[in-house]
Amino acid sequence: MARILITSALPYINGVKHLGNLAGSMLPADVYARAMRLLGHEVLYICATDEHGTPAELAAADAGMAVADYCDKMHDAQRAAGADFKMSYDYFGRSSALSNHEMTQHLAHMLETNGLIEERVSEQVYSNADGRFLPDRYVEGTCPNCGADGARGDQCDSCGKLLDPADLIEPYSAVSGSKDVEIRQTNHLYLKQSDMADRLRAWIDKAEGWPNLAKSIAYKWLDEGLHDRAITRDMKWGIPVAYKGVPRPGFEDKVFYVWFDAPIEYISATKDWADATGHDWQSWWRTDKGADDVTYVEFMGKDNVAFHTLSFPTTLIGSGEPWKLVDRLKAFNWVTWYGGKFSTSQKRGVFMDQALDLAPSDYWRWHLTANAPEGADAGFTFEDFAARINSDLANVLGNFVNRITKYCVGKFDGKVPCPKKYGGGEWGKPEDTLVAELAERLPKLIAYYEAMEFRKAASETRAIWATGNEYLTEAAPWSQYKTDIDQAAIGVRIGLNLVAFFGVIAQPIIPDAAGKILDAMHIPKDNRTWKFGEGDWNERVKAILDALPHGHEISAPEVLFTKIEDADIEEWKQRFGGEG
RNA sequence: GGUGGGGUAGCUCAGCUGGUUAGAGCGCAGGACUCAUAAUCCUGAGGUCGAGAGUUCAAGUCUCUCUCCCACCA
Numbered sequence: 001m002a003r004i005l006i007t008s009a010l011p012y013i014n015g016v017k018h019l020g021n022l023a024g025s026m027l028p029a030d031v032y033a034r035a036m037r038l039l040g041h042e043v044l045y046i047c048a049t050d051e052h053g054t055p056a057e058l059a060a061a062d063a064g065m066a067v068a069d070y071c072d073k074m075h076d077a078q079r080a081a082g083a084d085f086k087m088s089y090d091y092f093g094r095s096s097a098l099s100n101h102e103m104t105q106h107l108a109h110m111l112e113t114n115g116l117i118e119e120r121v122s123e124q125v126y127s128n129a130d131g132r133f134l135p136d137r138y139v140e141g142t143c144p145n146c147g148a149d150g151a152r153g154d155q156c157d158s159c160g161k162l163l164d165p166a167d168l169i170e171p172y173s174a175v176s177g178s179k180d181v182e183i184r185q186t187n188h189l190y191l192k193q194s195d196m197a198d199r200l201r202a203w204i205d206k207a208e209g210w211p212n213l214a215k216s217i218a219y220k221w222l223d224e225g226l227h228d229r230a231i232t233r234d235m236k237w238g239i240p241v242a243y244k245g246v247p248r249p250g251f252e253d254k255v256f257y258v259w260f261d262a263p264i265e266y267i268s269a270t271k272d273w274a275d276a277t278g279h280d281w282q283s284w285w286r287t288d289k290g291a292d293d294v295t296y297v298e299f300m301g302k303d304n305v306a307f308h309t310l311s312f313p314t315t316l317i318g319s320g321e322p323w324k325l326v327d328r329l330k331a332f333n334w335v336t337w338y339g340g341k342f343s344t345s346q347k348r349g350v351f352m353d354q355a356l357d358l359a360p361s362d363y364w365r366w367h368l369t370a371n372a373p374e375g376a377d378a379g380f381t382f383e384d385f386a387a388r389i390n391s392d393l394a395n396v397l398g399n400f401v402n403r404i405t406k407y408c409v410g411k412f413d414g415k416v417p418c419p420k421k422y423g424g425g426e427w428g429k430p431e432d433t434l435v436a437e438l439a440e441r442l443p444k445l446i447a448y449y450e451a452m453e454f455r456k457a458a459s460e461t462r463a464i465w466a467t468g469n470e471y472l473t474e475a476a477p478w479s480q481y482k483t484d485i486d487q488a489a490i491g492v493r494i495g496l497n498l499v500a501f502f503g504v505i506a507q508p509i510i511p512d513a514a515g516k517i518l519d520a521m522h523i524p525k526d527n528r529t530w531k532f533g534e535g536d537w538n539e540r541v542k543a544i545l546d547a548l549p550h551g552h553e554i555s556a557p558e559v560l561f562t563k564i565e566d567a568d569i570e571e572w573k574q575r576f577g578g579e580g
Numbered sequence: 581g582g583u584g585g586g587g588u589a590g591c592u593c594a595g596c597u598g599g600u601u602a603g604a605g606c607g608c609a610g611g612a613c614u615c616a617u618a619a620u621c622c623u624g625a626g627g628u629c630g631a632g633a634g635u636u637c638a639a640g641u642c643u644c645u646c647u648c649c650c651a652c653c654a
Contacts, residue, residue: 216583216584217583217584217653220583220584220652220653221653302584302585302652303651303652305652306652306653333586333651334650336650370605371593375585375586375593376585376587376649376650376651377585377586377650378592378593383591384591384592384606387591387592387606388592388606391605391606392605394617394619395617395619395620396619396620398617398619399616399617399619399620400616400619400620401616402615402616403619404615405616406616407615408615410615411615455593455594459594459604459605463604466620469620469621470620470621470622472616472620472621473613473620473621476613476615477615478613478614478615479613479614479615481615492615559617560617561617562617563617
């Protein structure tokens with residue numbers, strides 16, 4: 001048994017996330033967390049909303065709400081959406097939580113103590129009309145690069161050039177529209193990442209369990225030279241630049257930059273979890289306090305890799321304190337929507353709350369896992385979605401459960417046939433074939449989960465389900481029944497055990513349906529783990545196929561998976577603007 | 581422009597350190613079965629592995645050039 005700390009990249013606060021966000025971080029992290037728990041590991045899965053920064057303020061202004069109220073509302077919405085998708089977070093925190101203020105201020109203090117933070121003067125746009133500095137997207141103007149109007153302070157949407165707000169031509173405030181702005185000097189704290197380059201490189205050299213992509217991105221940044229970054233902004237919404245309640249002189253109207261405090265929330269949320277549940281957070285994060293045996297796994301989109309391999313480690317290593325650093329990370333590409341991008345701002349694609357109006361969470365979880373954007377971008381279409389659900393869930397799994405449980409109820413009284421009562425049947429070739437195939441596939445399935453290969457795990461799960469239909473066709477208990485009821489009893493008994501087994505292995509990806517199956521088989525909640533015994537897999541599989549108590553009563557569940565009809569697809573495409 | 585990923589059957593994708601007739605699912609065609617959500621099972625047809633050149637006894641799998649798609653960085 002191992003101790004596994006899992007974090008998913010924090011979903012940003014400015015709205016309910018779309019399916020791409022879900023598929024690229026939270027969902028695979030959840031599937032992994034569930035699988036590892038089933039294997040008997042001690043798992044802590046932490047997530048939170050990322051609430052600071054300019055986009056949050058702008059979104060709140062759009063909604064006509066105070067930022068704090070807006071964040072409260074959106075946090076609740078995201079929490080609800082996560083719960084509806086059966087995210088098994090041990091804790092779903094907020095980067096605006098008090099604990100994160102304290103932790104962020106503490107780490108900044110430690111970095112400064114170690115000489116890694118210094119104050120520097122920089123030029124920023126100040127709005128006289130608004131009485132405030134205009135960081136990042138708060139200032140707009142004409143792009144100095146391409147001449148387009150409406151370029152934002154951090155980037156021109158027209159030419160894609162990254163900008164410095166002070167370089168905009170004819171700048172104006174995005175808050176009030178006022179052109180009464182000027183360039184003023186202001187002090188900011190800079191994190192001297194350049195001083196950390198050697199230590200980071202040494203750490204990355206030793207890192208194992210990173211995908212090539214992650215290492216190459218990290219090395220590229222190191223090779224080009226890490227730039228010192230400002231970690232404060234002229235804003236009110238955020239974590240105050242203070243220490244132990246005392247504001248830093250001259251920084252009363254400044255806060256820490258969102259990219260500095262967001263990853264720290266992984267730690268702070270763990271602390272909040274511990275406070276709420278009576279656990280010890282330091283045993284997960286401090287290697288001097290028991291975290292040395294923790295394996296820390298991070299899930300994220302590809303755009304987040306540099307922050308997790310360089311920025312956050314810089315903070316932790318630079319503090320000089322013995323923090324747990326990432327061991328393995330899993331990065332995902334994007335899910336595309338009919339060939340284009342999902343977009344929160346343009347409301348393009350399906351969002352988590354809407355998705356559940358269309359189909360149950362299991363359907364989405366299954367499709368987005370089987371079609372996870374692991375090697376490359378993965379395209380989403382309703383047609384693919386429907387085809388996969390109808391085939392994998394309804395036809396292969398759902399129909400199998402249905403056919404054998406109904407048959408048992410009809411011919412064997414709804415009970416697992418007991419060998420004492422039906423003693424004449426013989427173990428034969430169909431059974432040998434089944435055992436051989438499962439003995440090969442089950443260990444592969446487990447290995448795929450351990451390797452975080454989610455597409456392959458889903459595909460292997462499906463292949464295992466399919467063995468049930470193959471077996472029933474060969475054993476054909478309905479034919480045997482006509483001449484040899486005892487022989488039919490073997491097929492039914494093994495079939496029922498397969499149902500239970502299929503439910504057990506389905507749990508990480510489709511927890512609801514798996515629960516329904518296991519409930520119908522009357523299997524106690526504490527008897528659904530992946531403890532498959534030791535030794536030879538053939539023997540283990542034989543035990544799995546005779547696990548249900550003889551005479552044990554079962555019931556035939558309702559239709560587990562309703563199929564998606566062509567008419568549904570058409571309606572959804574109309575509603576969500578999917579283009580062919 | 582730089583870096584990385586991708587371009588393999590109609591579609592979605594597997595193919596590890598190069599080696600027998602290039603695989604899976606879906607779709608399609610034919611057959612079987614009737615316990616089951618017109619489900620299932622079996623068989624089959626489909627690919628000069630983006631283009632070109634090179635290394636090698638042997639390349640989808642290595643090298644170079646070109647080309648298209650995507651992301652990140654500039």
